[in-house]
Amino acid sequence: MRSLNSIQIGRTTRRARFAFLAAGILTFALAGAVSAQHRISLSGDIQAKISYCKDCHGVSAQGFNGYYPIPRLAGQQPEYIENQLRAFIEHRRTNNIMFNVAHSLSPAMINTLTAHFASLNPPPIGGAPRQLVATGRKIFEDGMPEVNIAACAACHGPEATGSGQIPRLAGQLYPYMIKTLSNWDKERGRNPTVPDAAAIMSPVAHSLNKSQIEAVAAFVSTLRSPRGTPNTVQ
Amino acid sequence: MRGNRLKAAVLIAFCWICHPAASDAEVLAVRNCNWCHGGSASGYPPAPALAAQRPQYVAKQLANFRTHTRDNPFSRQYMWGAARNLDADSVRNLALYFASLPPRAASDGVPSLVGLGQTIYQQGMPEANIVACVVCHGPNGEGVRDIPRLGGLDSTYLKRRLEQWNEGYHAAAGPPMISIASKLSDDQIEALASYLSFVK
Numbered sequence: 001m002r003s004l005n006s007i008q009i010g011r012t013t014r015r016a017r018f019a020f021l022a023a024g025i026l027t028f029a030l031a032g033a034v035s036a037q038h039r040i041s042l043s044g045d046i047q048a049k050i051s052y053c054k055d056c057h058g059v060s061a062q063g064f065n066g067y068y069p070i071p072r073l074a075g076q077q078p079e080y081i082e083n084q085l086r087a088f089i090e091h092r093r094t095n096n097i098m099f100n101v102a103h104s105l106s107p108a109m110i111n112t113l114t115a116h117f118a119s120l121n122p123p124p125i126g127g128a129p130r131q132l133v134a135t136g137r138k139i140f141e142d143g144m145p146e147v148n149i150a151a152c153a154a155c156h157g158p159e160a161t162g163s164g165q166i167p168r169l170a171g172q173l174y175p176y177m178i179k180t181l182s183n184w185d186k187e188r189g190r191n192p193t194v195p196d197a198a199a200i201m202s203p204v205a206h207s208l209n210k211s212q213i214e215a216v217a218a219f220v221s222t223l224r225s226p227r228g229t230p231n232t233v234q
Numbered sequence: 235m236r237g238n239r240l241k242a243a244v245l246i247a248f249c250w251i252c253h254p255a256a257s258d259a260e261v262l263a264v265r266n267c268n269w270c271h272g273g274s275a276s277g278y279p280p281a282p283a284l285a286a287q288r289p290q291y292v293a294k295q296l297a298n299f300r301t302h303t304r305d306n307p308f309s310r311q312y313m314w315g316a317a318r319n320l321d322a323d324s325v326r327n328l329a330l331y332f333a334s335l336p337p338r339a340a341s342d343g344v345p346s347l348v349g350l351g352q353t354i355y356q357q358g359m360p361e362a363n364i365v366a367c368v369v370c371h372g373p374n375g376e377g378v379r380d381i382p383r384l385g386g387l388d389s390t391y392l393k394r395r396l397e398q399w400n401e402g403y404h405a406a407a408g409p410p411m412i413s414i415a416s417k418l419s420d421d422q423i424e425a426l427a428s429y430l431s432f433v434k
Contacts, residue, residue, distance in 0.1 A: 052363035055414045056370075064410070066370030067378045097358065097366050104360035 046112050049105070053113065060122035062171070069176035074122050075225050078114035080167045083196070085110060092191045092198065121225050124171035128218035136219025139212060149207050152216065155200070160220050165197050170223035177217030181205050263324055264331060270312065276338045279390040280308060286337035289329035290380040296325050298405065306394075306403040339386035343428025351429025354422055364417050367426070375433045385433035392427035
């Protein structure tokens with residue numbers, strides 16, 4: 001009787017152990033499946049978000065001339081994009097559409113998006129008057145010391161690829177460049193409690209007249225990335 | 235025979251009086267358009283209004299009909315033939331003529347859907363990856379260059395066009411509308427079409 005009992009107990013224990021082990025394996029397997037599913041849905045989310053960005057900014061993020069000019073993001077400095085997205089949220093930069101867009105992005109998404117856009121290198125979409133390019137190049141490379149304007153190249157780089165929070169201008173849309181430089185203080189550096197790099201450009205934008213703005217815009221809008229791949233700063 | 239000649243003479247005289255600057259041939263071309271697109275080209279569903287439409291858009295669409303790039307059923311049935319024999323001058327003149335006519339809103343949408351339609355059009359729905367139409371089509375749906383005016387078009391046309399992007403029909407050779415429209419639900423399309431039909 002005792003021995004039968006002990007056998008039964010032994011069987012029960014073994015069954016219990018087996019059940020425990022099986023449950024454990026199942027748990028791990030399920031956890032694995034769930035996390036794999038989570039990864040898939042995350043990457044699905046990010047693909048959908050990239051497609052969403054490109055619906056306006058162009059299939060290769062080359063920019064698009066809509067009713068309003070939509071800037072090129074291809075080859076843009078990741079740190080610049082990240083800072084601008086925060087600028088929309090912090091009311092440093094005014095744009096109702098991008099204010100809403102920025103709110104829909106998580107920090108992880110922003111990292112993936114900025115890395116993706118930095119890796120793209122389509123040719124500029126063009127459209128600027130060619131006769132302005134030479135004047136624009138001179139202003140960009142030499143500045144205008146007589147009116148206290150430094151060479152754009154000093155900060156934006158000789159190939160206009162930018163660095164960190166300073167944006168790449170190479171290949172940027174001609175009308176977008178004109179709009180931005182003409183409206184600098186209405187669009188940028190709008191939150192006095194959160195001063196940012198926009199303050200650096202403010203006096204420059206003010207000192208440039210309309211034809212000088214058009215010339216610089218025309219020049220940078222024609223620039224291709226020099227080495228075939230965008231110059232990204234990690 | 236005599237009756238037809240008389241009708242033609244009356245028609246030409248009538249059109250000549252209405253548009254003294256245009257040549258007879260142009261007037262007849264406009265008349266042909268208006269049979270379907272309505273008096274003053276203000277739309278006669280399912281044919282959309284052409285009044286105040288962007289001239290570059292009209293010219294581009296006529297080219298798309300000729301090359302069969304725009305291939306939805308009504309385009310095949312009516313516009314492929316209508317555009318086939320138009321030369322470059324006629325296309326330009328028609329486009330400029332329609333652009334010169336004043337817009338008139340169809341206002342035939344469902345009023346209760348206007349709020350949702352306005353939200354999607356003016357702000358988009360970033361969480362659902364739906365872009366704001368205003369960025370390209372303008373604050374009053376007026377369009378620009380070859381981006382069409384949408385404001386005031388009839389809701390039947392707008393609804394079908396938005397649906398057709400996702401049904402494999404094409405109105406343009408390239409992006410971005412296929413990608414944009416494929417993200418819209420039936421309800422959102424209905425709301426956008428309703429809102430836009432009231433926009434002046």
